[in-house]
Amino acid sequence: CKMWLGTTSEELIFLRKHxxxxxxxxxxxxxxxxxxAINFYKEIIKPKFDYTPAWEELKNTLGGFRNKLKLSSGLTYNQLIVESGDSPSSPFDFKNVKKKEFTKEEFNFFNDYNIDWRNLKTRWDWVVDDPNPPHLSIAFFKDVLYPLENGVPHQEIMRQVGYRTFFEKINEIGETWESLVNKAGYQYRPPVQTECIPENKIQLICQITQDSVDSFLEEDIIPPPIYISIYINSLNINSGTFAKYARNYLIDVYGEIKGNELFDSLWSVDFHLAVGGTNHILINRVLTENFNRYDIKFISEPSIYPTQRPFFR
Incomplete structure (x- = not known):
């Protein structure tokens, strides 16, 4: 399991393909x-846009790519574009915003809702110019933002893909992220707090997760879940951090749909029971067995009192 910081599932698929x-x-x-690098540009970078992206649009997600490209091949990013058969991006001659400021998904959204991007003075003017706010913002959430993770994306994810200013604009029309999500018909949940951890801990999480999946797939029936009060001692990380890296690993290896299915089968992180002030997390038995193998401490609850009602956080 190699998951260097920032590595995407598309990169892993590309590497295996080649x-x-x-x-x-x-x-x-x-x-x-x-x-x-030429193949990577043609197969990964270019398909994300309907035009030749400038480096400024990529630097947040492809950090280090340009420097390594120069060291390994002597090419600049613009020279790579030329070698790939394209022309480097240049500013468009429009008085207002430039075409390259938008993503392909935004152009599709503009077409669906008859928004002429050439008349926009800034990228997000359409949010505040909406004649019936927050109608367009709700539509944008459903059509563009929700598909980012096939669920309600957390604000950090949106910042990573360049939609940070959208939050400021919805505030101008009297909306918060939570209220917009709820008006779109979805449930807002605050993000689980996670930690940045060293590579060796990430590797251990990946190994535990893969061992758990291997055991899980060998079972004739779905193993029953158990409730535990988790205390990840030897890793010294919280359960939310473990869950984040485990899910990312499964998505990278098995793809988004299968990866999420496997993760949800092993770790129902959204489901908790409140017993005596302690959160008891519903986790598949297979995963808890692997916690034991790697000396990750937890307290197993022999039973859950029937008077306790589950809650979703």
Missing amino acids: NYDPENLKSRWDWLNKSR
């Missing part, structure tokens, strides 16, 4: 050379 084992990577961009 017969490069991620296990051999010493860093995220260790695989880069000229021919691979």
Whole structure:
């Protein structure tokens, strides 16, 4: 399990497609050379846009790519574009916002709701110019934002993909992120607090998760879940952090749909019971067995009192 900081599932799929084992990577961009970089541009970078993206649009998600490209092949990012058969991005001659400020998903949204982006003075003017607010913002949430994670995306995810200013604009029309999500017909849940942890701990989480999946897939029937009060001692991390890295690993290995299904089967992190002031997390028996194997401490509850009512947080 190689998950260097920022590595995406698309990158892992690309590496396997081109017969490069991620296990051999010493860093995220260790695989880069000229021919691979050209293929990466054509297969991963360009398809995310309907135009040639400028480096400014990529630097937050492809950090280190440009420097490694220069070191490994002598190419700049614009030279890579030329080598790939495209022309570097240049500003469009419009008085207002430029075409390259928008994503492909935004253009699809504009087409669906008859918004002429050429008349916008700033990228998000359509939010405050909405004649029936927050009608367009709700539609944008459903059509563009919700599909980002096939669920309600947390604000940090939206910032990573360049939609940070959208929050400021919805505030101008009297909405918060929570109120907008609720008006769109979904349930807002605050993000689980997670930690940044060293690579060796990430590797251990990945190994535990893969061992659990292997055991889970060998079962004839779905193993029953048990309630535990989790205390991850040897890793010294909280359960939310473990869950985040475990889910990311499964999505990278098995794809988004299957990865989420496996994670939800092993770790129902949204379901808790309040017993004596302690959160008892519903976790699959297979995963708890692997916690034991790796000396991760937890307290198993022999029974749950029937008078206690479950709650969702």
